[in-house]
Amino acid sequence: MRKLLLSGILCCSLISVSSVYAQKSEVPKFITNVEGVKEYSLNNGLKVLLIPDASQSNMVVNIVYNVGSRNEGYGEKGMAHLLEHMLFKSTKNLGDIKKMLSDKGGNANGTTWLDRTNYYEVFPSSDENLKWSIEMEADRMINATILQTDLDKEFSVVRNEFEIGENRPDRVLQERIVSTAYLWHNYGNSTIGSKEDIERVKANTLRVFYEKYYxxxxxxxxxxxxxxxxxxxQYIGQYFGVVPRPKRVLDKTYTIEPSQDGEKFVELKRAGDSKNMGALYHTVSYADKDYAALDALGEVLTADPSGYLYKALVETQKVSSLYFWQPTVRDASYMYFGFSVANDKDIKATQDVVRAELDKITTVKYTDQDVARAKAKIIKEIESIKNNTISYAINLTEIIGAGDYRLGYLYRDAVEKLTKEDIQRVAEKYFRSNNRTVGIFIPSKDEQRIKPIEYTDEQIVALTKDYKGKALEKEVANFEASIKNLKQNLTEGKLTNGLKYGVIKKEIKGGKVQATFNFPVSNEKDLAGKSNVGSIMAELLKTGTKTRSKEQIQDRLDQLKSSVYFSFNQQTLSVYISTYKESFKEVMEILGDVLVNSTFPQNELTKTISEYSTYLESRLNDPQAVAFTEIIRQTNSYPKESIFYTSTTQEQIDAFKKIKQSELIDFYKNILGGNNGVGSIVGDLDSKETAKILENTFGKWNSKSKYEIAKPLFFETKKLDKDYLTPDKENAVALGRVSFKMDRNSPDYPAFIMANEILGSGGFLSARIPMRLREKEGISYGAGASLNVPITNDVAYWQYFALLNPTKKSAVETAAKEEISKALKDGFTAEELKSNLGSWQNGRKTRLGNDNTLIGLVNTYLQYGIPLEDYDDLETKVKALKLEDINAVIRKYLSLEKMTSIYAGDFNKKQ
Incomplete structure (x- = not known):
């Protein structure tokens, strides 16, 4: 196990960036261009990757440090993650990081994992935002303050995050299996660490770790x-180039996990409401050529509906659901299979059944079709990530942590070259019972043991240094994130049956196309008592048609690198499409087939109900599920048949188990239809050709049930404080809601938006409620507020939330209500208005650079006639607000005497 250098070796003080700005800044040296990723370096060792994409209106700055839980020593479990939290506090030169991020708006986060820690900021594109992000990351690289006073507050926040994870039996089971599988390597340790280490670590110990790796x-x-x-x-050279190369030399980690010499078994007994099983096999690092073959094998085994394990276990209802996962890591990795098991099943008998199926992995004769199907799905996912530049830049974090950004291309190339012989070889090599952790120890002789393969840094350099990649794709056109530009590139149309659509002309990287269609249907009378039928029906739409099997539908969508998803809520069927320009027509043909020819096989209904029920059983005593369900139930009084009724989790389970195939078919044939629908598409499509495709898909698809929009009733909230006990759960939830009448045309709406920003939802954890609960007192991992003002009615509400340790319930309740009382009594300040207004504006600009935001705006315009200009008009109204307007509106609508408060957790805990 690797340990930190002695503090005496790193006794030098932090180097102030400001003290070296006077030095001549450096021009980054160009290294290579791999498929549009331009690599540079600085003399101090910093590697720089530039990924320009003119089609974006946002930019991201993401810095990745090669340090994670793998680098932690004795007594330091969770240190890398705790340090990540501390780097959002302050620096010597710039000051309060969170305050600055809050003022600038946008999206920002930091994450820690096994091999790496990263920090990123997504902002609207501008030289100012670019310069600030680079300057800030350079400053906190070596100038973070890491004060003991900040740590005293933050460790309880991290502890709260730890406790949230402890509420999930499947997650805890996975951690136990991983820790049992690894004897020596730090991959056996959870990144979030030991609660005791988190609570006891001191700031000076964190500083040693920080100065070594940052x-x-x-x-x-x-x-x-x-x-x-x-x-x-220029900015990189100016701010990072002046940071000296450290004199210390980082030791290389050298712990290698020995070959496992027999099947291991772990049994976990603790509170929970669902049964789970897991199995782990030691595999290879991301740099190994076998990694791609193993990923493909995982798909071949688990894919719905074609997977061998899926067919043997899920289709036969021996388990409710399954998945596999292979981490992207630097050293020898593992493949993990997770299984959810219905409560009426014998878990020990199921364990034997699953183990027997796992044993067959080495004996299956895999086919060319298996390989083609898996390759299509994986390549689809690779292309989807690659063609979303912002997400791609953040996703590179894992690949960089695994050794080098070019390993991602080598992985892709390896996937494209896979054959069934590769799949057969890795199946036979790695999936042996003596390489598995799930069961008991079994002595045996003459085992063929799997020894993890070590990859040195030099080997990875040799693998990647001359890699050139594929030919560069053509650069996409610029697309300005503005309502004016959206309107200029929008083509509207209407089909013969009345469906309204919009085509947003925009080049997206890789020729990607995204679309969302919303189909409002029927009326309250015809939909009464059918909410659960509607949701299951949507889930089963892709399980087979008169002309295509479920397997054929999924295979073809994967081959087209496309996805189609459905959901049904209240009285709207929504369809979400992700595809490419050349595939759009065929994907819409498949969608058209699904919408008019679906068959809803009984075996798929049985499987889905089992899966849903098992999932819901796991939430019966989950504090978050209980709290968010009960806040709705306590503030609304609809009859059970109403589409607005909120069921308890147990009611949902009972209702799902009663659903019949005939009910799905009746709903499908008589309720669904596109004649009142709207849809928006963004991509570089020809509007006339698109109109023909849409007409062929939806033009004759009409509902037999008359459409009348259903509007909710207003129920005034009353003062209520109610506890819900969830025994032996480590985390708790607090919610408070006040209902009132308001629609988006109300003159009070703009003022309430800003009041909500200041009180609970604005900025980067800097609004009053999160600042008090998390930053000042450290009694909540997550806290905030939300405002819900609908478009078509005036039934609105404001709500706050907090995640907490159950023993902190009283403190959280007091703090949250005190902040609301202070706002009602004393109002907000001019400085708060100025700060949150800027953050709110920047956040809106960031969102406008997101394709889904554009789709949502156009669909709202098409469905409700709300002009696109309203987006800018709202901002104009908010900017014109006076402080007294905001203070007046919160006093008008909010009152603790009308607040319904719900608390869910194990409040009998003593510590």
Whole structure:
């Protein structure tokens, strides 16, 4: 196990960036261009990746440090993750990081895992945002303050995050299996760490860890999206180039997990409401050529509906659901299979059945079709991520942590070259019972043991240094994130049956196309008592048609690198499509077939109900599920047949088990239809050709049930404080709601938006409620507020939430209500208005750069006639607000005497 250098070796103080700004800044040296990823380096060892994409209106700065839980020593479990939290506090030069992030809006986060820690910021594209992000990351690389006073508050927040994970039996089971599978390597340790270590670590110990690993020679800086490349290089040279190369030399980790010499078994007994099983096999690092073959084998085994394990276990209802996972990591990895088991099943008998099926993995004769199907799905996912530049830049974090960003291309190339012989070989090599952790120890002789393969840094360099990649794709056109530009690129149309649609002309990387269609249907009378039928019906739409099997539908969508998803809520069927320009027509043909020819096989209904029921059983005593369900039930009084009624979890389970195939078919044939629908498509499509495709898909698809919009009733909230006990759960939830009448045309709406920003939802954890509960007192991992003002009616509400340790219930309740009381009594300040207004505006600009936001705006316009200009008009109204307007509106609508408060958790805990 690797340990930190002695503090005496790192006794030098932090180097202030400001003290070296006077030095001549450095011009980053160009290294290579791999498929549009331009690599540079600085003399201090910093690696830089630029990924320009003119089609974006946002940019992301993402810095990855090669340090994670793998680098932690004795007594330091969770240190890397705790340090990540601390780097959002303050720096010597710039000050309060969270405050600055809050003021600038956008999206920001930090994450820690086994091999790496990263920090990223997504902002609207501008030179100012680019410069600030680079300067800030350079400053907190070596100038973080790491104060003991901040740590005293933050450790309880991290502990609360730890406790949230402890509420999930499947997650805890996986951690126990992983820790049992690894004897020595730190991959056996959870990244979030030991609760005791988290609570006892001191700031000076964190500082030693920080000074060792947070240095330019241990980091990769990624800048992606729409930005000025020359200015980016200038800012990087200006702020990072002046940071000296550290004198210390990082030791290489050298612990290698020995070959497992027999099947292991772990049994976990603790509170929970569902049964789960897991199985782990030791595999290889991401750099190994076998990694791609193993990923493909995982798909071949678990895919719905074609997977061998899926058919043997889920279709036969021996388990309710299954999945597999292979982490993207630097050293020898593992493949994990997770199984959910219905409560009426004998878990020990199921364990034997599952183990028997796992034993067959080495004996199956895999086919060319198996390989083609898996390759299509994996390549689809690779392409989907690659063609979303912002997500791709963040996703690179894992690949960089695994050794080098180019390993991702080698992985893709390996997937494309896979044959059934590769699948057969890895199945026979790795999936042996003596390499598995799930059961008891079995002595045996002459085992063929699997020894993890070590990859040195030099080997990874040799693998990647001359890699050139595929030919560069053509650069996409610029698309300005503005309502004016949206309108200029929007083509509207109407089908013969009345469906309204909009085509947003925009080039997206890779020729990607995204679409969302919403189909309002029927009326309250015809939908009475059918809410659960509608949701299951939507889930089963892709399980087979008169002309295509479920397997054929899924295989073809994967081959087209496309996805189609359905959901049904209250009285609207929604369809979400992700595809590519050349595949759009065929994907819509498949969708058209699904909408008019679905057959809803009985075996699929049985499987889905089992899966849903098992999932719901796991939430029976989950504090978050209980709290968010009960806050609705306590503030609304609808009859059970109403589409607005909120069922208890047990009521949902009971209702699902009663659903019949005939009910699904009746709902499908008589309720669904597109004649009142709307849909928006974004991509580089020809509007006339698109109109023909849409007419062929939806033009004759009409509902037999008359459509009348259903509107909810208003129920005034009353003062109520109610506890729901969830025994032996480590985390708790607090919610408070006040209902009132307001629609988006109300003159009070803009003021309430800003009041909500200041009180609970604005900025980066800097609004009053989260600042008090998390930052000042450290009694909640997550806290905030939300405002719900609908479009078509005036039934509105405001709500706050907090995640907490059950023993902190009283403190959280007091703090939250005190902050609301202070706001009602004393109002907000001019400084708060100024700060949150800027953050709110920047957040809206960031969202406008998201394709789903554009789709949502156009669909709202088509369905409700709300002009696109309202997006800008609302901002104009908010900017014109005076402080007294905001203070007046919160006093008008909010009152603790009308607040319904729900608390869910194990409040009998003593500590």
């Amino acid at each position: 240095q330019p020679d241990n980091a990769t800086l990624v800048v992606a999206g729409k930005f000025d490349e020359q200015k980016a290089l």
